[in-house]
Amino acid sequence: MRSFSLLLDFKTGEFTPHDRINMRKLSHMKGMFFDTESELQILRKEDPLIYSFSEKILPEENGHLQLATTTIQPGKIGEEYFMTKGHYHRRPDTSEVYLGMGGEGCLLMQTVDGDFDSIEIRQGVIAYIPPYWGHRMVNTGKTPFIFFAIYPGDAGHNYGDIERTGFKKILVERDKKPVLIDNPRWKQRD
């Protein structure tokens, strides 16, 4: 395999060229937001874009690295901020590095044992997600929240566990500020 280069725009957070853009609309995240009543009301009228991510296609092999830029739109479902689906890695003993490029957000992390952590992200913040920690990003600002991600080539994605259990804590707006609260619907994994 030969080398290649991409150009990462420090203003927009996007890199070019990319091979694939993936869209995640509200209909792709059914039941992931706490307020299912608000979700249904919105879906009756429209299907808003929650986030998108651009990828470079690289070998899904140990020793390689994967690159992606994600943009989460500003907005809420009920009082819960727009967020990514969140995932563990299919190969759970792999890390990930996030680099904040623009906007304001928060990284939520949890283990299957019920441990939880969070890091506020803005431009220039590098977050290191250690092996075994599931991760979700949340846009707590009024503008698109953009971050660049690098992870091992063979990490893969396990979305199913988060779909089943939810996240232990969720980020909601109270008095116009983001507040982390316990997720009453969270289920510790069997």
Next chain:
Amino acid sequence: MRSFSLLLDFKTGEFTPHDRINMRKLSHMKGMFFDTESELQILRKEDPLIYSFSEKILPEENGHLQLATTTIQPGKIGEEYFMTKGHYHRRPDTSEVYLGMGGEGCLLMQTVDGDFDSIEIRQGVIAYIPPYWGHRMVNTGKTPFIFFAIYPGDAGHNYGDIERTGFKKILVERDKKPVLIDNPRWKQRD
């Protein structure tokens, strides 16, 4: 292991906090520049800093990632620009990602079979170095050349092969411009 965050300054390219700063002075790179006569002349008077790199100490294990920022000073030994020692990975089937943060430079890459490639680097350029490619960065500008690197936790460094063979091509200044020329002292590895 728990998560942590660093702050990457988009202006200076440095991240804080870091655990270790490593200095590479000319005396640490004896015989790596083509013009050994100029090297000796300079070393009789001073021992200039060629480059430094800041690291975060992370587990050298498969599944983890390593982070470093390197700053190459502007300057030349004879007509050859200041550069890094260059290395293969100790685990040769691992990639590396460079992100240009400031200044101007060039990434030189080669395989042990004598294949060669190069990529010009400036702010925002992401270079993907595939498995098996040795790599060296060169500062072709008048200001410090700064780049951020991410690579697999267990990649390791093999400096010895480049010390023995040199790089197939070297970057020299001719008519005030960087020119890539064959390295007459390059030896293909046995």
